[in-house]
Amino acid sequence: MDQLHAALQLSAWALEFMLLPPIALILVIAAASVAWAALKQKPAESLFWKQRRWAVLAHLLFFPVAIAVGVLLPDGGSSSANRFGNTSLKILLCASLISCVFWIWRMKQLRWFAVGLMALLEMPVLGALFVAGMSVTGDWL
Numbered sequence: 099m100d101q102l103h104a105a106l107q108l109s110a111w112a113l114e115f116m117l118l119p120p121i122a123l124i125l126v127i128a129a130a131s132v133a134w135a136a137l138k139q140k141p142a143e144s145l146f147w148k149q150r151r152w153a154v155l156a157h158l159l160f161f162p163v164a165i166a167v168g169v170l171l172p173d174g175g176s177s178s179a180n181r182f183g184n185t186s187l188k189i190l191l192c193a194s195l196i197s198c199v200f201w202i203w204r205m206k207q208l209r210w211f212a213v214g215l216m217a218l219l220e221m222p223v224l225g226a227l228f229v230a231g232m233s234v235t236g237d238w239l
Contacts, residue, residue, distance in 0.1 A: 108229050
C-alpha cells in the first residue's frame with residue numbers, strides 16, 4: 099500500500115512538472131504543431147498512415163516504468179545514491195530518446211506531425227524520469 103501511494107505521488111509530481119513555464123511553453127508549441135500538421139497532412143486519412151503506427155502511443159509506457167524505478171529503487175539514506183537505480187534511469191532516458199528518433203524516422207511522409215507528436219509524448223516521460231531521479235538520488239528540490 100505504501101508503494102502504491104508513493105507511485106501515485108511521484109506520478110502526480112511528474113505531471114505537475116509539465117506546468118513549469120518552459121515545459122508548458124514547449125507543450126503548447128508542440129500541441130499547436132501537431133494540430134497544424136494534422137490539418138495540413140491529415141495523417142489518419144493519409145495513405146502513409148498504417149494501422150501499426152498507432153503503436154507510437156506505446157512510447158507512453160516509459161512513464162510507468164520510470165515511476166516504478168523511482169518507487170522500487172529509492173535512495174537508501176546512505177551517502178551515495180542508488181547506483182543501479184541511477185543507471186536504470188539513464189538507460190530509460192536513452193531508450194526513450196531512441197524511441198522518439200525511431201518513430202520520427204518511421205513516419206517518413208508525416209515527419210512534421212511525428213516530431214510534434216513525439217515532443218508531446220516525451221514531456222510526461224521526461225517529467226517521470228526527473229521525479230524518479232530525485233527519488234533514486236535522494237536530492238529533492
